[in-house]
Amino acid sequence: MEVIPNIKSKTLIDFAERQINCGSTIISDGCRSYRKLDGRGYKLQFLVYNPKKNPDHLR
Template sequence: MEVVPSLKRKTLIDFAKRQSHLGSIISSDVYRSYRKLEDKGYKHESQLYNPKKSPDHLHWLDTVLSNAKALVGGIFHWLSSRHLQSYLDEFCYRFNRRKHEGDLFSRLPHHCIGVKTITHRKLVEACMQSQELFV
């Protein structure tokens, strides 16, 4: 998942280039901006979304979005647009490991050992720099 600035054609095409291979099949609703994907080398399947007539079309998208909304409402209660990508990254991490919840705690020491330690000073400096970007 990635925060994008708009749903304009160029934005969606750039996203598709970063996240998929040419020739990939992209399923979507009938939003106009998706139409240009075929001109750029993707196979595009669009369908007016109706879960009663076609329950499998975009089923996983509905599942992921409803789980993301539940995470926001149940844990965060509110989102800051400034940190939206971080929230999405955490959601994806949790969603991709949803069937291995029992392993999350036991894997924590493994991941802590595998990363470079950051000092408090460097953490504060990084936070200050990121704040300057959003002012």
């Protein structure tokens, strides 16, 4: 794994192609940038986070 400099679509696609096996499920918060991974061999699952109920993902 690695820290990526931003969450732009191009950055996420480059990272995914280097680090994530085709056919894997990518679970994210539904940020639009992740949607560009659709059709590239990845399964996408979006979860809606409620920052008031579970703020841990914001840290």
